[in-house]
Amino acid sequence: MIRCERKLTGTKFGCGVGICGACTVLLNDQAVPACQIPVGTLNGARITTVEGLDSAEARALKDAWLAVDVVQCGYCQSAQLVAATALLMRCPRPDDRQIDEAMKNIACRCGTFPRIRKAVHKAAESVGPVHANNGLALAARRAEREEWDEANTQRIRKEHDAAIGPSGGQPHK
Numbered sequence: 001m002i003r004c005e006r007k008l009t010g011t012k013f014g015c016g017v018g019i020c021g022a023c024t025v026l027l028n029d030q031a032v033p034a035c036q037i038p039v040g041t042l043n044g045a046r047i048t049t050v051e052g053l054d055s056a057e058a059r060a061l062k063d064a065w066l067a068v069d070v071v072q073c074g075y076c077q078s079a080q081l082v083a084a085t086a087l088l089m090r091c092p093r094p095d096d097r098q099i100d101e102a103m104k105n106i107a108c109r110c111g112t113f114p115r116i117r118k119a120v121h122k123a124a125e126s127v128g129p130v131h132a133n134n135g136l137a138l139a140a141r142r143a144e145r146e147e148w149d150e151a152n153t154q155r156i157r158k159e160h161d162a163a164i165g166p167s168g169g170q171p172h173k
Contacts, residue, residue, distance in 0.1 A: 011049045012075060021106030024079035025049050031086040031102070047107040050078035057088035060123035072110035079106045084120050093124050100124075 011034060016023030018036040026048035034047075053062075061084050071077050080103060087094055087102035094102070099120045105111065125139045 012077060018071070020076075021079050021083070022076055024082045024106060026053075026082055026086055029086060029089055031083040033105070048082075050082055051083060053085055054129050055085065055089065057123065058085045061085060061088065061119065061126040064119040064122040064126070068115050068122060070112050070115045070119050072112055076106050076108045076110075080108070080116055084116070084123070087120065088124060088127060092128055094120065 010020040011025055014035075015018035016035050018033045019031055023034040026032075026046075027037065027042075028046050029048075030127050058081070061081055065071065065077070065081065070080075083102050083106055084099075087099065091098055096117055099117050100113075103116060108116075
C-alpha cells in the first residue's frame with residue numbers, strides 16, 4: 001500500500017515476511033517492518049516513511065550519513081535512516097550496543113554497519129544540544145507534527161474512501 005497506492009517509494013519491498021527490514025517505517029515513533037502490520041489495525045496510528053522524516057534527529061542523521069559516506073548500494077538506507085531516527089528520538093546519546101540493537105533487524109549485504117554506527121554517533125553529537133537546550137521547542141514541534149499527521153490521516157482516509165466507492169472496492173456488476 002505504501003509504495004503502490006501512496007507512491008512513497010523510499011520504503012522498499014524486501015522479503016515480505018518481516019525478516020529483512022527493508023520496509024521499516026515509524027509507527028507512532030517506533031521502527032517496525034511495514035509488511036507485518038495489517039492495514040486494518042492502523043486506525044488512528046501515526047505512520048512516517050523515510051520521505052516524512054523531518055525531525056532534528058532525522059536531519060542530523062541525513063547530514064551524518066553523507067559526511068561519513070555510509071551508502072554503498074543504498075537499498076537498505078531508507079530503513080536504516082528510519083530505525084536510526086527512532087533510536088535518537090528515544091535515546092539521544094546511544095552507545096554502540098544500543099545502535100547495534102536498533103539496527104539489527106535491517107539486513108545490509110554491503111556491510112556498512114561500522115559506518116552506520118559512526119554516523120549515528122555523529123548525528124547524536126550534533127542533535128544533543130537541541131535536546132538539552134530546546135526541550136520546549138521539541139515538545140511544540142512534536143505536537144505540531146501530531147496535528148499535521150492527524151489532518152493528513154483524515155485526508156488520506158477520504159481519498160481512499162472516494163477511490164473505493166460504495167462497492168467497498170469490489171468490482172461493480
